[in-house]
Amino acid sequence: MHNVSCFNSCCLPDNSPTRSAKIPNEPLRPSLKRSSHPYSLSHYISTPSPAVDVKGLIQPSPAQEQRPAQPSKPRRAPSWPDMWESPSGLHLAHAAELLMRAGLLALTPATTEQASGSGPEEDEEDSSGCSTDFQPFLGAWFPFSPALFPLAGFQMGGGHWRSTAVGAEGIEGLVAEGYSPSSLGGGGAGRRKRKRCGECVPCRRQTNCEQCSSCRNRKRGHQICKYRKCEELKRKPGGPGFDSRVSGFDLRGSDFTLGLAQERSNGTLDG
DNA sequence: GCTAACGTCGGA
DNA sequence: TCCGACGTTAGC
Numbered sequence: 482m483h484n485v486s487c488f489n490s491c492c493l494p495d496n497s498p499t500r501s502a503k504i505p506n507e508p509l510r511p512s513l514k515r516s517s518h519p520y521s522l523s524h525y526i527s528t529p530s531p532a533v534d535v536k537g538l539i540q541p542s543p544a545q546e547q548r549p550a551q552p553s554k555p556r557r558a559p560s561w562p563d564m565w566e567s568p569s570g571l572h573l574a575h576a577a578e579l580l581m582r583a584g585l586l587a588l589t590p591a592t593t594e595q596a597s598g599s600g601p602e603e604d605e606e607d608s609s610g611c612s613t614d615f616q617p618f619l620g621a622w623f624p625f626s627p628a629l630f631p632l633a634g635f636q637m638g639g640g641h642w643r644s645t646a647v648g649a650e651g652i653e654g655l656v657a658e659g660y661s662p663s664s665l666g667g668g669g670a671g672r673r674k675r676k677r678c679g680e681c682v683p684c685r686r687q688t689n690c691e692q693c694s695s696c697r698n699r700k701r702g703h704q705i706c707k708y709r710k711c712e713e714l715k716r717k718p719g720g721p722g723f724d725s726r727v728s729g730f731d732l733r734g735s736d737f738t739l740g741l742a743q744e745r746s747n748g749t750l751d752g
Numbered sequence: 753g754c755t756a757a758c759g760t761c762g763g764a
Numbered sequence: 765t766c767c768g769a770c771g772t773t774a775g776c
Contacts, residue, residue, distance in 0.1 A: 673758095673773080673774095674758045674772085674773055674774065675759090676758090676774090677757090677758095694767075694768080695757095695768095698767095698768070698769090699756090699757095701768075701769060701770080702767090702769070702770090703756075703757060703758080703769080703770075703771090703772095704756095704757065704758085704768090705756075705757055705758085710757095714757095714758070714759095
């Protein structure tokens, strides 16, 4: 049990009515699912930045840097999400990613040396906890801590990070990182399915409610649980606000968030 | 081939 | 506008 808002199934009580044996299609990047951090959200919120050694968060200590690589586990080539996962940096990384998707943050590419000097060796340290304790609160604090993100980006950002707000550059960057053009909703002849973002609150839910019409009518409806429906996919492609990718920031005060809070208070929300 | 689930359409 | 049904796509 990590905290009250942990979404991982490990934190669900065995007798939880919402805990289903089968968890369909988890789109989350593993790195986002298995991260933990020494500081909770409340720590970031309540502690003025000088009290939190941001530099220390971003630049691992020698001890951390000297942590031996795990030989039994072949390391894949680092991609930018990994590079952003310092021992304590995922909150920043996640925040920065969301900001960049929203076009609110642009990063100057780090030097090759910087890009290769950190990141891939640290990501394993984020392996045992939950990263979702802050999620519903993103909108409450990200926009007010802009200085953190360029800093984090300069130190940890791998290579070609840049704003993905609009245009071919953003798509190109995503494609380069393994997102297929089809999954991005672009290109390709005919319609292509978009994929769940894996980062919004509904996506992070791991269990179906079994109560909504979609759950009850799954056989014929072919629809995912309403409470797990990706916020991105709810938007019409090409419609207003689409591709602004600001779902993470719209959560505050949204109906969904309010419902989420209510669910949590009722103990019906997973994690 | 099976299953999950996105996209679309038509009815309420 | 919402909801259900169905075709279709995509992953396994």
